[in-house]
Amino acid sequence: MNPRYLSQFLSKSSAGVATHIFSAFGTIVALCGFVGCDSKPIGSKFVLSERTEELISPARKRVQDQLTEDFGTPQDLVAWLRFPVDYGMHKGTIKDVEATDQGSYKFAVDWTDADAESLRIRRGAGLMMTSGDYAGTNVKVNHYAPESGRIHIDAFMNPAPAVGDELTVVGGKLQAGRMLYMEHCVHCHGTSGDGNGPTAKYLNPKPRDYRLGKFKFTTTKPLEKIATSDLKRTVKLGIPGTYMPSFMLLKDDELSAIVEYVRWLAIRGEMEARIVNELHGDYSTADVRERVKGGETNDEIEEELQTLFDEDFSETVDDLASGLAADWLRADEEPSLILPNVPRVPDSLESQERGKKLYLSGDTKCVSCHGPTGRGDGSSTEEFWDIPGSQPIQKYAVRGLHDDWGNPIKPRDLTRGIYRGGRRPIDIFCRIYAGIKGTQMPAFGGKTGPKDLKDEDIWDIVNYVLSIPYETDRAIHEPLSIPPLEQTTAATE
Amino acid sequence: MGKFWSIFFIFWSIVAVVAVAISPAMGWWFPTAAESPLGEQIDDLFFLILYITTITFIGTQVAMGYVLWRGATNTDDRAEFSHGSHSLEVIWTIVPAFILLFIALYQIPVWEQFRIQSHFPQDAVNSPIAEVTARQFEWRIRYPAPGRVFKGKSDIERWLKQPEPGDLYTVNDLHVPSNKPVLIHLRSGDVQHSFFIPDLRVKQDAVPGMVIPVWFEASRSKAYEWVCAELCGWGHYKMKARVVAESDEDFKNYLHELELEQFDDGVPELADSSAAGEEEVSE
Numbered sequence: 001m002n003p004r005y006l007s008q009f010l011s012k013s014s015a016g017v018a019t020h021i022f023s024a025f026g027t028i029v030a031l032c033g034f035v036g037c038d039s040k041p042i043g044s045k046f047v048l049s050e051r052t053e054e055l056i057s058p059a060r061k062r063v064q065d066q067l068t069e070d071f072g073t074p075q076d077l078v079a080w081l082r083f084p085v086d087y088g089m090h091k092g093t094i095k096d097v098e099a100t101d102q103g104s105y106k107f108a109v110d111w112t113d114a115d116a117e118s119l120r121i122r123r124g125a126g127l128m129m130t131s132g133d134y135a136g137t138n139v140k141v142n143h144y145a146p147e148s149g150r151i152h153i154d155a156f157m158n159p160a161p162a163v164g165d166e167l168t169v170v171g172g173k174l175q176a177g178r179m180l181y182m183e184h185c186v187h188c189h190g191t192s193g194d195g196n197g198p199t200a201k202y203l204n205p206k207p208r209d210y211r212l213g214k215f216k217f218t219t220t221k222p223l224e225k226i227a228t229s230d231l232k233r234t235v236k237l238g239i240p241g242t243y244m245p246s247f248m249l250l251k252d253d254e255l256s257a258i259v260e261y262v263r264w265l266a267i268r269g270e271m272e273a274r275i276v277n278e279l280h281g282d283y284s285t286a287d288v289r290e291r292v293k294g295g296e297t298n299d300e301i302e303e304e305l306q307t308l309f310d311e312d313f314s315e316t317v318d319d320l321a322s323g324l325a326a327d328w329l330r331a332d333e334e335p336s337l338i339l340p341n342v343p344r345v346p347d348s349l350e351s352q353e354r355g356k357k358l359y360l361s362g363d364t365k366c367v368s369c370h371g372p373t374g375r376g377d378g379s380s381t382e383e384f385w386d387i388p389g390s391q392p393i394q395k396y397a398v399r400g401l402h403d404d405w406g407n408p409i410k411p412r413d414l415t416r417g418i419y420r421g422g423r424r425p426i427d428i429f430c431r432i433y434a435g436i437k438g439t440q441m442p443a444f445g446g447k448t449g450p451k452d453l454k455d456e457d458i459w460d461i462v463n464y465v466l467s468i469p470y471e472t473d474r475a476i477h478e479p480l481s482i483p484p485l486e487q488t489t490a491a492t493e
Numbered sequence: 494m495g496k497f498w499s500i501f502f503i504f505w506s507i508v509a510v511v512a513v514a515i516s517p518a519m520g521w522w523f524p525t526a527a528e529s530p531l532g533e534q535i536d537d538l539f540f541l542i543l544y545i546t547t548i549t550f551i552g553t554q555v556a557m558g559y560v561l562w563r564g565a566t567n568t569d570d571r572a573e574f575s576h577g578s579h580s581l582e583v584i585w586t587i588v589p590a591f592i593l594l595f596i597a598l599y600q601i602p603v604w605e606q607f608r609i610q611s612h613f614p615q616d617a618v619n620s621p622i623a624e625v626t627a628r629q630f631e632w633r634i635r636y637p638a639p640g641r642v643f644k645g646k647s648d649i650e651r652w653l654k655q656p657e658p659g660d661l662y663t664v665n666d667l668h669v670p671s672n673k674p675v676l677i678h679l680r681s682g683d684v685q686h687s688f689f690i691p692d693l694r695v696k697q698d699a700v701p702g703m704v705i706p707v708w709f710e711a712s713r714s715k716a717y718e719w720v721c722a723e724l725c726g727w728g729h730y731k732m733k734a735r736v737v738a739e740s741d742e743d744f745k746n747y748l749h750e751l752e753l754e755q756f757d758d759g760v761p762e763l764a765d766s767s768a769a770g771e772e773e774v775s776e
Contacts (some may be wrong), residue, residue, distance in 0.1 A: 184731075199727060219759075237664060238631055245631040245731055248665040344758035417656055426759030459758075470658055 036231065044074045044182075044191040049211060049269070051276050051284075059283040062309055066317060071268045073193055076124055079171040082321055082328040085264045086256070088173025090114055090121070091130075094165045098150075101320055104142070105160060106150045109167070110368060110470055127153060132165030141169065177261025181252055184247065185262075193265030195405070203243045210262060211269025213327075214404060214438040217421030219338055222434045222443035225331035231259045231474030233422070241418040252255060274320045337432050338445065344425050345459040347466070354457075355464025363451050364461075369401065373412045374414035374468045380440075381411065404438040408473075411456050417469035428462045495565030502561060506554035510547075525692065528717075529710045532694035534603045541599070545592060610706060614674035617708050621649060622675045623667065627699040627721065628682035628730035636661040639748045653678055653704055661751045667719065668747045669711065671738035675707040687723035690736055696722055711738030 052063050072078035079087040096108035111119060121144035129137045139155040151169070181189075188207040190197040208215065215226035217234060232255055238246035247255065281287065288301055330336050344352050359366045359374075371377040381400045388395050396402050403409045412420070421427050421436070432453075433445030444453045453461075474491035517523035527536045605612045620643055626633045636697045638659025643649045679688050681699040688707060689696040695709040711717065721732035739747070 116496075187727075238672065240633065240664075243629065246664040249735055338759070340759055343760040411627065423662060423753055423759045424759075428755050429759065467658070469656065 005351060009248055014050045039370060040302050044270070046071070046074060046192045047194065049194070049272055049276065051280060052272060054284045054286070055276065055279055056283050056288050056302075056305075058284055058305055061271065061281045062313075063279070066275060067268065067272055069320075070271070071264075074178065074182075077171060077174055079126055079174055080321075081137070081170070083264070083267050083325045084332070085267065086173055086260050087171045087261075088176070088257075090119060090169045090172065092169070094161060094163055094167065097158060097160050097163060100152070103156045104152065104154050105157065106152045107161070107167075108148065111149075117146050119144070119146060119149075121151065121172055122175045123168055125169050125175060127151065128168045128198055130159065130166045130168055132162050133159070135163065145443075168407075173257050173260055176254075177257035177259075177264075180250075180267075181261045184250075188243070189262075193262065193269055205242055205289060205409065206405065206443060207243070209269075210266035212404060212438065213266050213270035213273075213324075215266075215438045216438055217427075217431075218434060218437060219426070219430045220331050220336045220434065221338060221446060222437075224336040224434075225327055226437075227265065227331050227337065228259060229332075231262060232256065235259060235262075237422065241416075241420050241422045245353055270324055271321065274324060275317060278316055278320070308385050338430050340429055340433075340459070341455040342424070342459070344429075345456055345463065347463045351460050351463045352467045353464075355460035355462070358453070358457055358461050359464055364453070366461075367409035369440065370414055371411075374471075376411040376467075377415035378411060388437065401440050403440075407440060414468045415471070423466075425459075425462050425466070428465055429458055432458050432461055496562075499558065499561035499565045503554075503558040506558065510551060510554075513547075527692065527694045528672040528712050529693040529695070531603070531606055531674065531710065532692075532774070535607075538600050538603060542596065545596075572640045582666035612678065613706070613708050614710075617674040618706070619643060619645075619649075621678055621706070622669055622759050624653060624680065624704075625667065625688065625699075626679045626680050626682050627686035627688065627725075629684065629726050630721075630731040632665050632667070632719070632732065632734045632753075633682070634663045634665075634750060635682075636663075636751070639745070639752060661748060661755055663751060666737065666739045667734070668739060670741045670744045671714045673709045674708050674710045676706055679705045679707050683721050684725050686721050686725045686732070688719075689722035690717050690719050693736075694718050698723055709766055711736070714739050714743075 009258045046067070048060070048064060052060055055063065070078060070080050079085070080089070090111055090113060092109035092111040094107045095110050098106045098108075100106060109116070121141055123141060123143060123181045127139050127141050129139075130137055134157060137155075137157075139153050141151055143152040144150070145152075178443055182191075185197075187197045188203065189195055189210070190200065190207075193210035195207040197207065198205050213225060214236075215231065217239070218224070218226040218230045220227050220230070234244070235247050235258055236250075236256055237248070238244050247258075250258070282291075283301070283305055288298070291301060292298060300363045359370075360372065367378055369376070369378040369380045384395045384399055385402060386395055387402075387406075396406075396408070398408050401411065403410050413416075417423075418425065421431055431441065433443065433455075435441045435443035445455070445458060447453070503754075512521075515521075524536075527533050584598055610618070622636070624635045626635070635656065637643070637652060638657060638661065640660065641652075641657070643652065667677070679699045680703065681701045684701065686699040687696060688699055690709065693709045693711055697705055697707045697708060699705065714737060717736040717738065719734040719736045721729055723729075725732070737747075
């Protein structure tokens, strides 16, 4: 071919060639998509808390083993039925048993509360025999085929379970919650719910660490845990003013699965903390060092620990679990929920003014954090505070308030009209009534002393707080008779 | 060998044209028809441009195929060397220029309706339905209090600057009346986002520091997908939300429900009366 002819051809059709190169490249990319990447399981695991890490190694190992036994791993969850978590249960009756070549069984099951085809049971769910020869036996589901309604289990049982035996499959909801949690929540809140996912370090405020079992925005009384409905509301609506986004479009069963998984993680974390509390005073590395100085030997201490574990430690763990289960159960019961004695006091200027007086008074001390104008710039934000529980007393490195997780926090700027726990009057009422758990926002409600707030007073403050963002507007039209600033600051001192 | 390559390149051109031509019918990929009147006009523009580029593409591919085939089969004639043709250069500059000029002028009426504020539907402009604030990673929505009538432009501007006690707030779930133009004011709480409702063919960047009016009209009463179309951070994919177009009555009821919810004082039987009390104060 004539070289000149070739060069002419190339220059004229270079655009066409480029198109083909691009389409060929596109095909390769598409093919990679079909073939898929290497699908190694992600090595996510539950990590131990800092306090657990401070224990001497046999104690630490025992805590780890206990947690793995009672809660499993992220890949293989254990549903401890003692806790009030909706793990998801399906009851059924065996209608047909088929042995496989490997010595395991496949059951065809008549489900009492679901039809076989719509039911989804994941590998690893717990299967509990509830009647027949194997009543009380727990095995794991290997596989469930919705088309045939057959459950495949790995366990070998001889003789085979009989037709008509009843069984319950447990944990479907917890597993579904885990999948959704891993998709939507884990990158901030972390696999263990420790608020330390990969994106957490970029956020302020920090994502919630569930393991203290404390949540800020609740409709439950001051000493109670968060209600399931509160968590659901938070996930659904998000927390304005923070990075917690709204998951409004998730289906109701998805929301509730996520919430159950979060509650389960919180319970798991709190259980760990309570177990460690039993050991920390005597068996942390620092304690042991002290004791060795005091004349004991390492072997003696380890032997004592071993005796503790052998004798009544399981009972201790059991008691801790009962207490914890009761706490979480109570949070969802009616008496724990805040119900104002009186409906909202009509939102009149008089009510707002009464609220403002209470806000500025020395009895409530709202001003010391939220500031005289509600800007969140009270005097407490300028002080250096003690770290609670530190021996000897140490101070935080930064000025201002800190929450129970040790993170610096700011009192809310009430002029901005952003309410993290919701803007319904009942939300603000609950914030004042029960405080914000885990922070210095105290609980004002439910007390009967002469200087304590009654529900009417709280409503007045609610009306005032909700009016603060519009205060400048109102001041122009209808000035309030506000006590001069000198007096109010004097009152708080 | 020359014949092979010419057939090879001609073959792929034919594949490309056939694949694109049948893809809507096969459901491989193609936007479904727009569900808003302005969206239909935008679709018409899209098809006009698609036809022009299709004709151009087929024309150039046929010419290329001819040249390839001729070069591969005709080994007798020698190629002619030239420094180019002035008239050809003029033709393929002027013809595309005219096509582009035509498109630029032809689309003006649509662009004007879509983006020039003086051509927006005035009813929608005078009563904005909501303020939408994009933030990482959700859409926060503020409706004016039900029954709030705006008295002119300055009143709207004041409402945008200063929230009012009766305003209703929600997130990721924008309700609008269907079959009439509605207008929202779009802003951003942090970085750049983009308000995109694909089925209504409306897309507008949310720019920090700006309040941008956006109008659209949904022809059907249904829930539309609403997404962020500007990469705004690691959680960009989370900014999927919903626009629900519904009848006037349903919309009114929705706002009423929202109002009851927002002014809920936690005392069930009295929730209604307290919300009514709130309304009086806000007016």
